[in-house]
Amino acid sequence: MDKQKLEYFRNLLLEQRRQATEDLMNDRGAALEGDDGVEDSGEMSERDLNRSTALTLASRQSQLIREIDEALDRIEDGTYGLCLRCGKPLDEERLKAMPTAKYDAECQAAIEAAQGIETPTL
Numbered sequence: 001m002d003k004q005k006l007e008y009f010r011n012l013l014l015e016q017r018r019q020a021t022e023d024l025m026n027d028r029g030a031a032l033e034g035d036d037g038v039e040d041s042g043e044m045s046e047r048d049l050n051r052s053t054a055l056t057l058a059s060r061q062s063q064l065i066r067e068i069d070e071a072l073d074r075i076e077d078g079t080y081g082l083c084l085r086c087g088k089p090l091d092e093e094r095l096k097a098m099p100t101a102k103y104d105a106e107c108q109a110a111i112e113a114a115q116g117i118e119t120p121t122l
């Protein structure tokens with residue numbers, strides 16, 4: 001991948017990282033919010049639900065931030081855009097849609113099949 005493209009993906013990743021960090025702060029804030037000791041069973045359960053959703057989102061954001069950091073490391077290493085499994089270059093459209101992608105579509109499918117993970121529909 002040439003320097004200009006690497007720079008493009010680096011900026012994309014940095015922007016995603018900034019966004020993810022912001023979301024993480026918001027989710028963490030939401031998770032801590034409303035911890036005022038008011039006892040109302042109905043409200044409590046809704047709040048607990050919100051809090052646990054916020055915690056789930058926060059942990060997803062931290063996972064994403066880790067993946068972005070790994071992708072940024074690969075840009076430094078010069079291995080960015082290559083499949084970690086077979087070494088083939090990843091499709092650029094795929095990278096544009098998911099700059100943290102580590103595998104090409106073929107290997108991704110093989111790995112998910114091996115792990116028995118369904119591709120998330122979200």
Ligand SMILES: [Zn+2]
Pocket residue numbers: 083084085086087088103104106107108
């Ligand atoms: Zn591959």
